[in-house]
Amino acid sequence: MTTTTTTTTTTTTRFPFPLRYSFPAFFSLQPNSNTRAVQFKHWSKLIQSWCRHHRIYKISLVEATKSPLFRNSELRKRLSLSDARTVLDWMSKGEEEGGGGKRAEWVDGGKSVVWVWWRRPEEWAEVIGEWVESTGQKNVVLTVYELIEGEATISQEWHGMDTEVMFRSLNVLVKQGKAQIFGSEGQEGVKFF
């Protein structure tokens, strides 16, 4: 369909919504607990892939309920604010608590802004670690800015990443003794071991 801009970013291509997005009842939380559990699972999947497609790390619920993610204008259905909150609450819980495996995290206590972890910081840490290894940049000092915006990382999925997520991911590496962060705020550098 959209074959003209294939190389640059995926953000320009249309997000392929799953079939469920065209199922009217998908937008109302189901009363049956079994059914609802599957529904949560599928919403979680949809939210994650939507965010991944658009390289979104953090969503504001009020805004999101107006975006195509939660609002199907064709069907004229939407996931209400409180239902969206319920879904994200479920996503933020671990699987052992009957949740969605910590794929979301509230930024504020008021539950209006939320991190969507299509990759959790630990997972990012692993990805970055592998990249450092494969490009032979151990013991090299990089600025965090470079890591996020530099030309060398254009092909990487984290390119243009939210700075806070980057720091959280790097901190995982620090804890594992695989990196060190130094420098003053706004001009941090990082060295990988």
Add this chain to the structure above:
Amino acid sequence: MASRRGVGLGAFANRTQATQSYATHGANLRSTHTSSLQTQLSVFQSLLHTFALEHSSTIKSNPTFRAEFARMCNVIGVDPLAASNVKGKNGRKGPGDSTSFWTQIMGGDMNDFYFEVAVRVVELCRETRSENGGLLGVEECRKRVGKGKAIGSGLEVTDDDVLRAVKSLEPLGSGFSIILVGNKQYIRSIPKELNTDQSTVLEAIQVLGYVTVSMLQINLNWEKARAQTVIDDLLADGLVWVDLQCPEKEYWSPQNLLGDGDEG
């Protein structure tokens, strides 16, 4: 013989003799019949055998052909799947040999084929059970099995193959059955019967896309309580989903969601 009225002791002997010769004659006739039937049967079996062998690759690869072949076997009363698992105790080949027909002629491939289909059907039913309440359209199932999960793992099958596969699960007491709602066949993977009202409502959803309580009241002439009860039951069993964002609650069937987003 019968014209002469037997008198005296000899009559008894005569009568016994007559009965005996009738019996022998009957037995003779019977055995001739049997043996001729047996010959016919074995001729036929060998012909079928040759046919199956000759076309075995086609049978395996071409689903339409396979279905036709299976139908033919059915018509003449040979159940290709009838595999009693008692292995021939004395190892003697013959009509008493009790391995399945498919196994005999195709070296087990065909049975394996249906078992493979059956395994996928079971997987699929389990995967989707909480979403569709354990009711899965045969057609949807067939499409999904045809797609397969991994690359190149799709099995080209017909509805008939799926039905046969589900049937092959019967001896396991698996609780998988085929039910008919309206004119559409479903695999029921939860051993729970649908009552007539529930079937009726599901059929209505098939036709109309969704139903509401008042639609049921008008179209089926049901009282409100009856319509509501049926809907509530279906909802509780996870067979329908409710859309609350309408003037009146709409109830939808999750049947068409299959195969979407289950991968990855």
